[in-house]
Structures are given as C-alpha cells and as structure tokens.
Amino acid sequence: MKRVTGGKALYGASVGILMLDARFPRIPGDMGNAVTWPFPVHYRVVRSASPDRVVRQGAEGLLDAFVDAARGLVADGVDGITTNCGFLSLFQQELAEAVRVPVASSSLMQVAMVNRMLAPSRRAGVLTISGSTLTDAHLLAAGVPLDTPVGSTEGGAEFTRAILGNEPALDVELARQDNVAAALAMTRAHPDLGAIVLECTNMGPYAADIARATGLPVFSIVNFITWFQAALVPRRFDPPL
Missing domain, CATH: 3.40.50.1860 (Rossmann fold)
Structure with a gap:
C-alpha cells in the first residue's frame, strides 16, 4: 500500500x-x-x-x-x-x-462575476429574504454594486415569516409561491435583468421554479x-x- x-x-x-x-x-x-x-x-x-x-x-x-x-x-x-x-x-x-x-x-459574492457574464445592457438582480435589512454594508462587503436591483420575499405569506421567525413548520408550497412571486415582481420592475442571484441559502429548493417562471438563469449558494x-x-x- x-x-x-x-x-x-x-x-x-x-x-x-x-x-x-x-x-x-x-x-x-x-x-x-x-x-x-x-x-x-x-x-x-x-x-x-x-x-x-x-x-x-x-x-x-x-x-x-x-x-x-x-x-x-x-x-x-x-x-x-x-x-x-x-x-x-x-x-x-x-x-x-x-x-x-x-x-x-x-452567495452575494456571485453578483460581480455574474454581471461580467452578461451583456452591458443587462445586469443581475438579488432576491433576498429581507429587503428591509439588506444594507449597503452587506452589498459592499460582497462586492455588489449598490444600484443592483433587489427583490424580497418579505411581502409573502410564508417564507420570510417561517424562516426568520424560526418556526418549527414550513408550508413548502406557500414558500415556493412567495419566492416565485417575488422574483417575477423584480423582473417586471427591472426589465434589464439578465440573471438572478439568490441571497438566502434557504432559497435553493425553489431555484428551478424561479428559473422556469422568469426565464432567467438563477445562481444560488448551491451552485456557488x-x-x-x-x-x-x-x-x-x-x-x-
């Protein structure tokens, strides 16, 4: 041996x-x-x-x-x-x-690299679990441009509430709907998006659904x-x- x-x-x-x-x-x-x-x-x-x-x-x-x-x-x-x-x-x-x-x-560290992959007229957007507390400091520490579009699941019925509330149960279908709806809202507000980066590491289960609904590549912590x-x-x- x-x-x-x-x-x-x-x-x-x-x-x-x-x-x-x-x-x-x-x-x-x-x-x-x-x-x-x-x-x-x-x-x-x-x-x-x-x-x-x-x-x-x-x-x-x-x-x-x-x-x-x-x-x-x-x-x-x-x-x-x-x-x-x-x-x-x-x-x-x-x-x-x-x-x-x-x-x-x-996962936010991917944004700069994804932007380099896209045409100059396109850019990445960030989908986060908490848009209200994702600050410039978080973005700068990861090398994310401060004008990056940000969407959030905060307005949904399940995902943000269950995860940040540290609840013992999760309705997976409602969480999926929250993620897809937030991604679609971001793409409607920012038609120049060429990709989506998922900030939250709990969003991985819904990456395929987000990609299917938006028609955009989706970068998560899993692929990173x-x-x-x-x-x-x-x-x-x-x-x-």
Missing part, C-alpha cells in the same frame, strides 16, 4: 459550513440539509446566532463566535469555509483573515459552493490508455 501522511482530525469533507442556530425545517436544496450536496460537508452550529439576530439585527456581537467556529472547522480538517446566510457577507474580511483557508461567506468545492478538491483525470 502507498504510504500516506496524516495531520487532520477528519477527512473527506473539504467544505466547512458555519450554521445559524435554528430549528425551522431544512428541506432538500436547503444548504443546511446534507443531502443537498453531491460531496461530504462538515457543519458547525454557531450557538445563539439565530436567523433574526443575523438577518434583522446585523449579526451584532457575533463576530467572535463565527471566527472561533471557523477556526474550529479548520482545526478539524476542512479546506474551505462558507456560511449558511448571505447576510454574513459582513464577516467576509474578518473570517478570511482569521483562517488559512479560502472563505466564501455569502459546488464550484468552490471543485477548486478545493479538483477532479483527477486518468491518462489516456
């Missing part, structure tokens, strides 16, 4: 995910449901980081807890760090400075971290026979 070298506590999970402390249902497609990923991931819950505290209260007082949890994941053996809330773009710089591995804190992981563990190709 070939000689191997150790040094990690855990192997096989290259991506470490910093999780909010929540109890709402996480269905397949949600970042916090492990079956969403085609590769192993390693989770760590940041205690007291509730959805309301992170999204509506600006994650005030939580930086040290997230840094400690990120360092713990690296100590366990992960090769890259992400989080399960787009609003944690606020901590991108501090997390990247605190650990020796790459950090992809927020799948791309991220492919760089952490590049695919090995066998030489030709």
Whole structure:
C-alpha cells in the first residue's frame, strides 16, 4: 500500500459550513440539509446566532463566535469555509483573515462575476429574504454594486415569516409561491435583468421554479459552493490508455 501522511482530525469533507442556530425545517436544496450536496460537508452550529439576530439585527456581537467556529472547522480538517446566510457577507474580511483557508461567506459574492457574464445592457438582480435589512454594508462587503436591483420575499405569506421567525413548520408550497412571486415582481420592475442571484441559502429548493417562471438563469449558494468545492478538491483525470 502507498504510504500516506496524516495531520487532520477528519477527512473527506473539504467544505466547512458555519450554521445559524435554528430549528425551522431544512428541506432538500436547503444548504443546511446534507443531502443537498453531491460531496461530504462538515457543519458547525454557531450557538445563539439565530436567523433574526443575523438577518434583522446585523449579526451584532457575533463576530467572535463565527471566527472561533471557523477556526474550529479548520482545526478539524476542512479546506474551505462558507456560511449558511448571505447576510454574513459582513464577516467576509474578518473570517478570511482569521483562517488559512479560502472563505466564501455569502452567495452575494456571485453578483460581480455574474454581471461580467452578461451583456452591458443587462445586469443581475438579488432576491433576498429581507429587503428591509439588506444594507449597503452587506452589498459592499460582497462586492455588489449598490444600484443592483433587489427583490424580497418579505411581502409573502410564508417564507420570510417561517424562516426568520424560526418556526418549527414550513408550508413548502406557500414558500415556493412567495419566492416565485417575488422574483417575477423584480423582473417586471427591472426589465434589464439578465440573471438572478439568490441571497438566502434557504432559497435553493425553489431555484428551478424561479428559473422556469422568469426565464432567467438563477445562481444560488448551491451552485456557488459546488464550484468552490471543485477548486478545493479538483477532479483527477486518468491518462489516456
């Protein structure tokens, strides 16, 4: 057998995910449901980081807890760090400075790249769970232009209420309707949209429905971290026979 070298506590999970402390249902497609990923991931819950505290209260007082949890994941053996809330773009710089591995804190980081893919007359829009608390600071920390169109599920019947209220039950069909309706409203208000970036990591289950309804490509945390992981563990190709 070939000689191997150790040094990690855990192997096989290259991506470490910093999780909010929540109890709402996480269905397949949600970042916090492990079956969403085609590769192993390693989770760590940041205690007291509730959805309301992170999204509506600006994650005030939580930086040290997230840094400690990120360092713990690296100590366990992960090769890259992400989080399960787009609003944690606020901590991108501090997390990247605190650990020796790459950090992809927020789905919002995709916006600049998506804009580069589009014709000059088109731009990406952001769909968020809380438009009223998504600030310029969140956008700037992720490199998002401040004139980016933003749509929100806040006016819906289920999605924002259940997730930010940390409810123990979720009506999936109503949540789907909220996401699709918010995306359609944003595209009607901004006909120059060429793509949609989903800020919220709980929106992954509805990405296909949003794409079908709007006719636009939809970028979620799922495709972002799948791309991220492919760089952490590049695919090995066998030489030709």
